[in-house]
Amino acid sequence: MLLTTGVAFALAPIIAVSLVLADLTLGRVRLPRLRLFGVVLQYLFNDSVEVLLAPLLWVLAGFGTRIGSRASQRRHARVQRWSIDVLARRADQLLGLRIEVDGTDALRPAPAIVLSRHVSLADASLPVLLYGPDIGYDARGVIMAEMLADPGFDLLYGRLGSVFINRDRSAAAQLAIRQLGEGLDDRSVAVICPEGRLFRPDALERAMARLDESDPVRAERLRVLRHVLPPRPGGVLSLLDGAPDADVVIVAHAGFESIPSVTELSRRAPLDQAIRASVWRVPRSQIPEDPEGRVKWLDDEWLRLDRWVEAQLAEVDSSPPPHQAPPDIG
Numbered sequence: 001m002l003l004t005t006g007v008a009f010a011l012a013p014i015i016a017v018s019l020v021l022a023d024l025t026l027g028r029v030r031l032p033r034l035r036l037f038g039v040v041l042q043y044l045f046n047d048s049v050e051v052l053l054a055p056l057l058w059v060l061a062g063f064g065t066r067i068g069s070r071a072s073q074r075r076h077a078r079v080q081r082w083s084i085d086v087l088a089r090r091a092d093q094l095l096g097l098r099i100e101v102d103g104t105d106a107l108r109p110a111p112a113i114v115l116s117r118h119v120s121l122a123d124a125s126l127p128v129l130l131y132g133p134d135i136g137y138d139a140r141g142v143i144m145a146e147m148l149a150d151p152g153f154d155l156l157y158g159r160l161g162s163v164f165i166n167r168d169r170s171a172a173a174q175l176a177i178r179q180l181g182e183g184l185d186d187r188s189v190a191v192i193c194p195e196g197r198l199f200r201p202d203a204l205e206r207a208m209a210r211l212d213e214s215d216p217v218r219a220e221r222l223r224v225l226r227h228v229l230p231p232r233p234g235g236v237l238s239l240l241d242g243a244p245d246a247d248v249v250i251v252a253h254a255g256f257e258s259i260p261s262v263t264e265l266s267r268r269a270p271l272d273q274a275i276r277a278s279v280w281r282v283p284r285s286q287i288p289e290d291p292e293g294r295v296k297w298l299d300d301e302w303l304r305l306d307r308w309v310e311a312q313l314a315e316v317d318s319s320p321p322p323h324q325a326p327p328d329i330g
Contacts (some may be wrong), residue, residue: 001044001047001048001051001150001152002052004044005044005045005047005048008040008041008044009041009044009045012037012041015037016034016037019031019033019034019037020034028267030269030270032265032267032268032269032270033266035095035269035270036094036095036265036266036269038090038094039087039090039091039094039095042086042087042090043087046083046086046087046152047083047150047151047152049079049083050083050151050152050155050156051151051152051155053079054155054156057072057075057076057079057159060072060075061075067159068161072159073138073160073161076156076159076160077136077138077160079156080128080139080156080157080160081128081132081133081136083152083156084125084128084129084132085129085132085133087125088125088129091122094269094270095265095269095270095271096269096270096271096272097122097271097275098271098274098275099126099129099253099274099275099277100274100275100276100277101130101277101278101279102276102277102279103279103280104130104279106249106279106280106281107130107131107135107137107249107279107281108135109186110137110184110185110186110187110188110189111184111185111186111188111190111243111245111246112184112189112190112246112247112248112249112281113181113189113190113192113236113239113240113243113246113247113248113249114127114139114189114190114191114192114248114249114250114251115192115193115194115231115236115248115249115250115251115298115301116191116250116251117193117195117199117228117251117252117253117305117309118193118195118196118197118198118199119198119199119227119228119256119257120198120256120257120259120261121198121261121262122256122259122265123253123256124193126251126277127139127141127189127191127251128141128191130251130277130279131189136187137188137189138161138187138188138189139188139189139191140157140161140162140163140180140183140184140188140189140190140191141157141162141163141190141191141192142162142163142165142177142180142190142191142192142193142235142239143157143162143163143164144164144165144166144167145164145165145166147164148164161180161183161188162180163176163177163180165177167197173235174234174235174238175238177192177235177238177239177242178238178239178241178242179242180242181238181239181240181241181242181243181246182242182243184242184243184246189249190239190243190246192235192236192239194231194232194233194235194236194298195228195229195230195231196229196232196235197229199227199228199229199257203229204225204226204228204229207229207230208222208223208225208230211230218230218295218299221296221299221303222299222303224303224306225302225303225306226306226309226310227254227257227306227309227310227313228302228305228306228309230299230302231298231299231302233294233295233298236294236298237291237294237295240287240294244284246284247281247282247283247284248281248282248284248287248301249280249282250279250280250281250282250301250304250305251277251278251279252277252278252279252280252305252308252309253275253276253277253278253309254275254276254277254308254309254312254313254316255271255273255274255275255276255312255316256275257313258271258273259271273316276312278308282301
């Protein structure tokens with residue numbers, strides 16, 4: 001990561017000129033590739049800062065012996081919030097990635113289990129951003145093990161209590177998720193994306209086909225889904241078992257589906273429409289105690305989320321085209 005960052009910054013002038021020429025050749029006068037490259041540079045810089053600070057934070061934590069102490073957690077959390085906040089500002093400035101949020105009062109208090117929709121790589125950090133400096137809670141996530149390839153994730157998020165799991169949903173993975181819930185306190189939340197993978201229409205078809213075979217009753221209940229995948233209850237149930245006093249916070253968002261990949265973002269930036277998000281809270285007293293009841297409750301919340309996304313997308317489709325800013329080649 002450090003080598004990649006050094007090479008990228010050293011070659012930045014040459015790469016930038018090449019991207020400008022490529023954009024202009026394709027008639028993209030708003031220079032989407034150049035803008036995306038600026039965000040990539042910021043990401044590399046942030047990750048390298050995390051890598052370089054990690055040994056210092058380890059030493060300050062008694063050479064790793066107090067890495068889980070409150071003071072150590074605060075230091076790591078400040079670095080995490082700084083990184084995400086800076087990257088979010090850069091994404092706003094360069095890519096037009098603005099987020100409008102309703103219902104932020106529902107984010108408090110902690111502990112809480114946060115369930116978030118997952119349709120783009122860009123939405124994975126949204127819950128951490130929402131719990132940023134204004135609230136200051138530690139956001140611990142259930143993260144796919146593939147992210148361990150990023151040293152910043154490995155060093156920073158792992159030390160903050162996030163768990164990295166494989167997709168096999170093994171007993172060991174369920175135990176790790178339950179222990180994440182058990183470790184929550186009045187300054188922390190656990191974040192999970194119950195869909196388990198990025199939403200795509202073809203992924204929805206495959207998921208419903210599997211559900212038809214394994215659980216026809218659930219399949220019939222969830223057949224109306226259009227914008228989210230059927231939630232996988234295993235991780236959510238493990239968190240509920242591990243944190244028996246935690247409320248549940250649902251994070252819905254619409255707009256990230258327009259940028260499902262980096263390739264698409266390199267064509268469309270800057271975006272003209274803001275990302276819309278809404279947060280609502282489910283008190284623990286409203287969540288059933290039995291596993292079957294909890295699965296139905298989770299399905300009902302995901303149906304509600306799907307209807308919310310449908311309404312937001314319909315509103316965007318019916319609104320007049322946004323004002324087009326003059327070409328910006330700066």
